[in-house]
Amino acid sequence: MAFLQDYIYYIGAFGLVFIGLFIMLTKHNLIKVIIGLSILETGVNLFLISVGYITNGTAPIFSKPGLNVREMVDPVPQALVLTAIVIGLAVLALVLALSIRLYKHFGTLDLRKIKELKW
Amino acid sequence: MVNPVLLIVVPIGLAFLTPILRFISKKWVKFIPVLGFIFNLAVSISLIPAAIHDPLIVKLGGFAPPFSIVLVVGPVGILFATLISLAGVLVSFYALSYIKEGPQQKYHMLYMLLLAGATGVVLTGDIFNLFVFFEILCISSYALVAYLGNKAGIESAIKYLIQGSIGSSLLLVGIGLLYGYFGTLNMADIASQIGTVDASRLFIPMALMITGLGIEAAIFPLNAWLPDAHSSAPSSISAILSGIAIEVGLYAVIRVLFTLFDVSSFLLFMLVLGVVTLIIGELCAMSQKNIKRMLAYSSIGQIGLIVFAFSLSSNFGVGGGLFQMISHTLSKALLFLAAGFMIYKTGSMEISSFEGIGRKMPLTALLFTIGTFSLVGLPPFVGFASKFMIIRAALAKGEMLYTLLIGLVLLATVIEGSYFFKVIQVMYFKGSKTGITKSESPITGLIPMIIFASLIIFIGVYPEFIMGIINPAASELIDKFSYIRSVLG
Secondary structure, eight states, rough: OOOHHHHHHHHHHHHHHHHHHHHHHHHOBBBHHHHHHHHHHHHHHHHHHHHHOTOOOOOOOOTTOOGGGGBBBSSHHHHHHHHHHHHHHHHHHHHHHHHHHHHHHOOOHHHHGSSSSOO | OOOOTHHHHHHHHHHHHHHHTTTTTTTTTTGGHHHHHHHHHHHHHHHHHHHHSSSSSSSEEESSSSSEEEEEHHHHEEEEEEHHHHHHHHHHHHHHHHSSSSSSSHHHHHHHHHHHHHHHHHHBBBHHHHHHHHHHHHHHHHHTTTTTTTTHHHHHHHHHHHEEEHHHHHHHHHHHHHHHHHOOOBBHHHHHHGGSSSSHHHHHHHHHHHHHHHHHOGGGGGGGHHHHHHHSSHHHHHHHIIIIHHHHHHHHHHHHHIIIIIOOOGHHHHHHHHHHHHHHHHHHHHHHOHHHHHHHHHHHHEEEEEEEHHHSSSSSHHHHHHHHHHHHHHHHHHHHHHHHHHHHHHHOBBBBGGHHHHHHHHHHHHHHHHHHHHHTTOOOOOHHHHHHHOOOOOOOHOEEEHHHHHHHHHHHHHHHHHHHHHHHHHHHHHHOOOOOOOOOOOHHHHHHHHHHHHHHHHHOOOOOHHHHHHHHHHHHHHHHHHHHHHHHO
C-alpha cells in the first residue's frame, strides 16, 4: 500500500501514456487515434508535474518565513508543462484541420482505406 | 560582435510579421525569407572565427549557466547554423519562381519558422529548449508537407504528424526523467553530474530520447514516414527536409549520445544500426520508379552512413560524419531543386518520363548529374572527400568487424551508383519524347542550383576550406569535458 501511495502519480501518468499509445496503435479511426494522442500527451504532462510535486507542499512564491525548502513544490516542471500544453494544443489543432481535409479527399476517416501511398 | 541570439530571433520575428506585411504588398512577401537568411548567413559567417576559438555562451535570462537558458555557440553550433542559413538563402531564392500556387505568404512564414527552429536546436544548450525548438521545426514541417493540399500531401502529413508527435512525447518523458534525477535542464550541468547516477537507471531516459529524436532523424526502424513526406512536399521543401530537418534530428541524437550520456557501451549497437539503415535505404531506393521517392530513400541511406561514421567515435570518424552531413545537404538539396523543375516540365514524377530531358533542359540536367555524382562519391566532388574520410577512419580502427562493415558500406555505395546512373542514362541516352519544348528552368531557379553545384566542386577539390571548422567541431563532440568547462566556466 505504501508503494501505491508514494508512486500513485507516476502510476497514473504512465497508465495514461500506455492507454494513449494502445489506442493509437490499435484503433483504425483517425479521430480515435487523435484522442489517443491527446491522452498520451496528458499522461506526459501529468508525469512532468509529478516529478516536481511534494505532498502538501506550497508554491515557493507564498513561502512563509521559516518554511523549509523541502516543503515547497518545484516550479520548473510546471513552467515546462505550460509550454508542453501549448505545443500539444498546436499539434492537436493542426491534426484536426488535416483530418478535415483528409475526409474531404477520401470520404472516410478509416485509416485502413486510405492507401494513396505505398512502399 | 553581433549577438548570436539574432540568428533565432530574426527569422521568428520576420515569420510572424509576414501575415501582417501581406496587407501592405502581396508581391513582395516572398522576398522576406531571402533577406532574412542573407542576414543570418552574414551573422553566422562573422561569428565563425570567434566561435571556433572559444565557444560563445549567451545567457538569455541573465543568470550564470546552470540556471536559465543558455545558447552555446561552439564550433558544432556555428557549423550547422551556417549550413542552415546557406541552404535557407538558396532555397528561398529558388522558391521565388518555384512556388506559384497555394497560400504563398503562409508558405514563407512556415519556411522561416522551420529554419528558425532548426537553428535553435543546434545552438541551444538547454535540453527543454531543444525540445521546444524541435517542436517548432516539426510542426512547421508537418504543415509544409501538406502545403499542396492534394491527396498524397494530406495523407503523408498525417502519417508524419502522428509518428512525429509520439516521438516528441517520448522525448519529453526522457527529459522529465533526467530532470527528476538531476534537477537541472542545462546540458553541460547534466553531463557533469551523469556519473553520480547508476548507469542502469540512465538507460531508460537514454532509450526514450534516442527513440524520440530518432523518429525525426529517420534511423532505420523509425523511418516509415520519410519517403511519403519527402516525396509529397513541394520540391523546395523536400530539399529543406532532406538537407536540413533530418540532419538536425541526427545532430540532436549525436549531441544527446555524445555529450549527455556515456556512450561507449552503446556504440556497437549504433554502428550496426547505421549500416542496416544504409543498406535498407539504398535497397529500397533501387526499386523506386518515382524520382522523389528514390531521392527520399537515398536520404535514409545517407543518414545510415552518417550514423556509422559517428559511431566510430574517433576524431576522424566524427569529423567524417560532420563532413558527410555537409556533403549530403549540398548534394541532396541540389538534386531536389533540379528534380523540382524537371517535374514541372514533364508533369510527372516517374523516372521513365524524364527520357531525353538531357537535351531539353541541358543545364538543369547537368546540375542534377553533378548532384548524383557527388552523392555517389565520384572524385572531383565533395561526396568523394567525405566518404573517403569515413572509410579511412573505419580502416584506422584496424579490427575485423570494421573491415567487414566497410565492405557493406562500399556495397551500398555500389547500389547507390547503380540506381543513380540508371536515372542519368534515362535522361541522356534514351529516346527523346516529343511534345516537350526546349527551355531551361527560370533564372531564379538556376542561380541557387549553380551555387550549390559550385560549392560541391569547390569543397570537393579543396576540402581544407572547411576542415578548419570540422576539426574543432569533431573535438567538441568527442571531448565532452571541454564542452562542460566552457559552459559552466
